[in-house]
Amino acid sequence: MTLQQARICIGCWQQMHLPVPLRGVLSVPFRAVGIRPSKMNPNTCTVCELMFTRVMRARKITIDATILFADLRGYTTLSQSLSADAISGLLDAFYDECAGAIWQYDGLLNKTIGDAVMAVFNFPIQSEDHAKHAVRAAREILKRWRIERETLVERFGLAGSDLGVGIGVSSGELSFGEFGRSHRDLTAIGTVVNTASRAQSAAGSDQILVTQDVYQRAQSDLAGSQAKTYQLKGFQEPIELYAA
Amino acid sequence: MTLQQARICIGCWQQMHLPVPLRGVLSVPFRAVGIRPSKMNPNTCTVCELMFTRVMRARKITIDATILFADLRGYTTLSQSLSADAISGLLDAFYDECAGAIWQYDGLLNKTIGDAVMAVFNFPIQSEDHAKHAVRAAREILKRWRIERETLVERFGLAGSDLGVGIGVSSGELSFGEFGRSHRDLTAIGTVVNTASRAQSAAGSDQILVTQDVYQRAQSDLAGSQAKTYQLKGFQEPIELYAA
Numbered sequence: 020m021t022l023q024q025a026r027i028c029i030g031c032w033q034q035m036h037l038p039v040p041l042r043g044v045l046s047v048p049f050r051a052v053g054i055r056p057s058k059m060n061p062n063t064c065t066v067c068e069l070m071f072t073r074v075m076r077a078r079k080i081t082i083d084a085t086i087l088f089a090d091l092r093g094y095t096t097l098s099q100s101l102s103a104d105a106i107s108g109l110l111d112a113f114y115d116e117c118a119g120a121i122w123q124y125d126g127l128l129n130k131t132i133g134d135a136v137m138a139v140f141n142f143p144i145q146s147e148d149h150a151k152h153a154v155r156a157a158r159e160i161l162k163r164w165r166i167e168r169e170t171l172v173e174r175f176g177l178a179g180s181d182l183g184v185g186i187g188v189s190s191g192e193l194s195f196g197e198f199g200r201s202h203r204d205l206t207a208i209g210t211v212v213n214t215a216s217r218a219q220s221a222a223g224s225d226q227i228l229v230t231q232d233v234y235q236r237a238q239s240d241l242a243g244s245q246a247k248t249y250q251l252k253g254f255q256e257p258i259e260l261y262a263a
Numbered sequence: 264m265t266l267q268q269a270r271i272c273i274g275c276w277q278q279m280h281l282p283v284p285l286r287g288v289l290s291v292p293f294r295a296v297g298i299r300p301s302k303m304n305p306n307t308c309t310v311c312e313l314m315f316t317r318v319m320r321a322r323k324i325t326i327d328a329t330i331l332f333a334d335l336r337g338y339t340t341l342s343q344s345l346s347a348d349a350i351s352g353l354l355d356a357f358y359d360e361c362a363g364a365i366w367q368y369d370g371l372l373n374k375t376i377g378d379a380v381m382a383v384f385n386f387p388i389q390s391e392d393h394a395k396h397a398v399r400a401a402r403e404i405l406k407r408w409r410i411e412r413e414t415l416v417e418r419f420g421l422a423g424s425d426l427g428v429g430i431g432v433s434s435g436e437l438s439f440g441e442f443g444r445s446h447r448d449l450t451a452i453g454t455v456v457n458t459a460s461r462a463q464s465a466a467g468s469d470q471i472l473v474t475q476d477v478y479q480r481a482q483s484d485l486a487g488s489q490a491k492t493y494q495l496k497g498f499q500e501p502i503e504l505y506a507a
Contacts, residue, residue, distance in 0.1 A: 053297060058446055079351055095457045095497030103438045106452055107323055114443030122445075131448045132376050133456060194347045199358030201366075202302055204375045208350055212377060213339045253339030 029125075030067035030143030039064050059127045060144070067143040079196030084141040085153040085233065086212050087126065087188050088219035089117055089160055093181030094134035105175040110134070113184075116167050120159035124152040129206055135219070139207050142195055150190045150236035154263050157186045157227045165225075183224025188263070189215035190232040217251035218260055227263040234261045273369070274311035274387030283308050303371045304388070311387040312449055323440030328385040329397040329477065330456050331370065331432050332463035333361055333404055337425030338378035349419040354378070357428075360411050364403035368396040373450055379463070383451050386439055394434045394480035398507050401430045401471045409469075427468025432507070433459035434476040461495035462504055471507040478505045 028039040040046040041056050041064060049055070049064075057063045091113050098106050117136045121128050125144040130137040138156065141149035161184060168182050193209035218228040228249075234241055246259040272283040284290040285300050285308060293299070293308075301307045335357050342350050361380045365372050369388040374381040382400070385393035405428060412426050437453035462472040472493075478485055490503040 058448075061445075079347075081347055095461070096499070098452075098457060099454050099498070103323075103325055103453065107438055107440075107442060110442050110452060111444060114448070115445050118443065118446040128446050130374070130376055131443065131446065131450070132374055132381070133452070133460065137376070194351055196351075198351060198354050199362065199375065200355060201305075201359050202362040202372050202375065204302075204358070206375070208342075208354060208377070209347065210343050213342060216377065217339070254343070255340070 025062040028062070028064040028067060030063040033145055034067075034143065039066065057127075059129060060122055060125070062122065062125070063127075063143050079194050079198075081192055082142055082195050083149075083190070083192055084139055084195065084207065084211070085149045085188060085190040086193070086207060086215040087121070087138040087140070087153045087157055087186065088215050089136050089138075089157070089184055089186045090219050091134040092183045092185055092224045097177070097180055097182075101175065108175065109171060112167050112171055113164070116163040117160055120156045120163055123159060124156040126153065126156055137207075137212075137216075139195065148236075150188075150233045151240055153188050153190075154227070154229060154233065154237045154240050157188055157263060160184060160186065161225055161227070181224055185219050185222035185224060186227040187215045187218030187220070187222055188227065188229040188233050189218060190230065190236055213253065214251070214258070217253065218249075221249050221251060221260065228260040229263045231259050231261070233263075237263075269306040272306070272308040272311060274307040277389055278311075278387065283310065301371075303373060304366055304369070306366065306369075307371075307387050323438050323442075325436055326386055326439050327393075327434075327436055328383055328439065328451065328455075329393045329432060329434040330437070330451060330459040331365070331382040331384070331397045331401055331430065332460050333380050333382075333401070333428055333430045334463050335378040336427040336429055336468045341421070341424055341426075345419065352419065353415060356411050356415055357408070360407040361404055364400045364407055367403060368400040370397065370400055381451075381456075381460075383439065392480075394432075394477045395484055397432050397434075398471070398473060398477065398481045398484050401432055401507060404428060404430065405469055405471070425468055429463050429466035429468065430471040431459045431462030431464070431466055432471065432473040432477050433462060434474065434480055457497065458495070458502070461497065462493075465493050465495060465504065472504040473507045475503050475505070477507075481507075 031037045031039040118128050121138045126138040126140045129139050140153045189211045191211040193207050193211045195207045197203045222228045244261040248257045249260050250257050275281045275283040362372050365382045370382040370384045373383050384397045433455045435455040437451050437455045439451045441447045466472045488505040492501045493504050494501050
C-alpha cells in the first residue's frame with residue numbers, strides 16, 4: 020500500500036483549522052517562506068513541528084501518546100563484514116519501510132539512529148486510537164520488512180544472517196517538545212519513551228512487545244495475547260509485556 | 264570557556280573558499296533563502312550539512328572521521344521518580360554542556376536520543392587532529408558536567424543519584440551522508456560508529472574509553488593509558504580499549 024498524500028497539512032487543519040497547502044501550485048508561496056512537508060511525516064508541515072512553540076507558546080508540552088522503537092537485529096555483527104554500499108543499501112531500505120508503515124498510521128518518524136527508528140503517535144496528527152495505530156504500524160513494519168529483506172538477502176548475498184526486527188511499543192503521558200537550548204532538538208522524553216526502548220531490546224527477532232497500557236487500549240487488536248514478566252535494564256520493578 | 268562565534272561559515276570557507284556570512288547585516292539575504300547557522304554546529308551553515316549532495320553530487324561519502332557517544336548514567340532509573348520539569352531540566356543542561364564542548368573542538372552534534380548524544384569530528388570542519396579534538400571534547404564534557412550537575416543535584420534534590428557520564432570514542436573510515444529515501448536523515452554509518460557506541464556502553468561512570476585507532480592518533484594526549492580487553496555486544500572478537 021502506498022501512502023495517500025494529503026493536499027493540505029493534516030496537523031494544521033486539525034489543530035488550527037488552517038488549510039496549509041502541501042503540494043501543487045498553491046503550495047509555492049508557502050514553500051518560499053519555508054513551509055513545506057515535514058521530513059518526519061509528509062502529510063504534516065514544518066510549522067506543525069514547531070506548533071507548540073509558535074502557537075502554544077511553550078517549548079514543551081505534556082501529551083498522551085504512543086512511542087514505537089524498531090531495531091534491525093544482527094546489524095552490528097553484519098556491518099563488520101559488509102561493504103559500505105551494502106550497509107547503506109540495507110539501512111536505506113529499513114528506514115524507508117519503517118517510514119512507510121509509520122506514516123500509513125499517521126505517526127511521526129521522530130528519530131533514526133544507527134539501526135533503530137523511533138516514532139511518536141498522536142502528534143501532530145491526533146487520534147484517540149493512537150495505541151492501536153502504533154500496534155498496526157509495528158505489524159506493517161514486520162510485514163513490509165519480511166518482503167523487502169528477501170530481495171536484500173539475495174542482492175547482497177546475506178543468506179544465514181538474522182536481519183529480523185525487534186519492536187517495542189508503550190503508551191502514556193510524556194513530554195514532547197524542544198530539548199537543549201543551544202542545540203534545539205524536537206523529541207519525546209519520559210518513562211514511556213524509556214519503556215518502549217527497553218521493550219524493543221527485550222523483543223526477539225520479528226517480535227513486537229507492548230506494555231500493559233498499550234494492551235488495554237488496543238485490546239481488540241490483541242485478543243489472546245498473554246503477558247510475560249520482564250526485568251528491563253534501569254527498571255527496579257519487573258514489568259509485564261504482551262506479544263502483539 | 265564560551266564558543267567563539269565565527270562570522271563566516273568555516274565549512275564553506277575550508278571546502279569551497281566561499282565566504283558565507285553567518286551573523287550580522289551581511290547574513291540577512293542569505294537567511295532569506297534559508298542559509299543560516301546549522302543547529303548541529305553554529306559555526307557552519309545549513310548548506311554545509313548538505314554540501315556533498317549539492318557540491319559533490321553524492322548522497323553519501325566515505326570519510327576518515329572520529330565518532331563520540333556520550334550517555335547520561337542512571338537516567339532511566341532516575342526519570343521514573345522525577346517530575347517532567349526535572350527530567351527536561353536535566354536533559355536541557357546535559358545537551359547544552361555536550362553541545363558547548365563538542366563545538367569548542369569543531370565537532371558536529373549529529374544526534375541526541377534520550378539520554379545520549381552522538382558527535383562527528385572532521386566534517387564539515389576538517390582537521391587532521393580530529394581524533395585528538397574528540398578526546399579533548401570528551402574531557403571537556405566531563406569537566407563541564409561535573410560543575411553543572413552539582414547545581415542540578417541541589418536544584419532537583421537528587422543527592423545520591425549517579426548522574427555520571429560514560430563516553431566512547433572511535434576513529435576510522437565511515438559513510439557519512441543521507442540515509443533513507445522517503446525520510447532523509449543526515450548521519451554517519453559503519454563499524455566505527457557501532458564501536459564508539461559500544462565503547463560508551465562499556466565505559467564506567469565519568470569514564471572515557473577510546474579505541475586503539477584513537478589512541479594511536481592522540482597518543483600525545485593519552486600518555487600512560489593502558490589497554491584493557493572488552494567483549495562488546497555484537498562483536499565476535501574481543502577489542503582493546505584505552506581509558507582517556
